Amino acid sequence: DQQVKQNSPSLSVQEGRISILNCDYTNSMFDYFLWYKKYPAEGPTFLISISSIKDKNEDGRFTVFLNKSAKHLSLHIVPSQPGDSAVYFCAASAGQGYGGATNKLIFGTGTLLAVQP
C-alpha cells in the first residue's frame, strides 16, 4: 500500500521553462512534507519542505504547494536549469507537529526530471 505516490516516473522540460512535479498521499495523518533531489551515485539531498499548516513555501527557484483537501502537493522549479536534472522524491511524515522531526519518512517512488538545454 503506497501511502505516497508519484505517478509520473519521468518528466522532460526545456531549459528556462517551468518544471512541475506532482505527489499524492493517502494518509491524512501526514503533517509534514519534504522534497529531496537525488543525483546518480549520491544520496538524496534535502530540497524544500512544507508543514500542513501552510499551503505554500518558496525557496529561490523552488516552490512547494500543498492542497490538503486533495491530499496533493507539487514542486515547481522556475526557471528549470540543466543542473536540475535528477530524480526527485516526495516524502511525508506523520504526527511530528510543526518543526518537522524527520525520524520516520515515507517516500514516493521518485520522478526523473530531465532538463534539456
Next chain:
Amino acid sequence: EAQVTQNPRYLITVTGKKLTVTCSQNMNHEYMSWYRQDPGLGLRQIYYSMNVEVTDKGDVPEGYKVSRKEKRNFPLILESPSPNQTSLYFCASSSTWTEKGAFFGQGTRLTVV
C-alpha cells in the same frame, strides 16, 4: 563539513555470510535511520534510532539488525543475507526538530549472490 559516512560503498557477498554496513555522522544528530531503495518502490525505512540505545523497526525490518551504542554511529547488520536483500542502502541522520530534513549518506550498493 557536515556529513553522513557509509562504508563500504559497494559490496558483493554470498548468501548467509554475515556483514555489517557502517554509518557515522558528525552533526551530533539524535535521529538516525536506515533506508533501502528498490526500483519502483522508492526508499523504505528499515530501522530508526531516536537516541543512544533507543531503536525501533521501520517498514521493512525483517532480516536486519541495528545497534546504537554511540550517538554518532548506527551500523546495519545482516546476520544471514539473502538475495532479496540485494539493494541500495542509505543511512540518514536528523536533529529532533528541523525544517531541513534528514542528511543522507552516499549509499551502499549491496549484491547478495
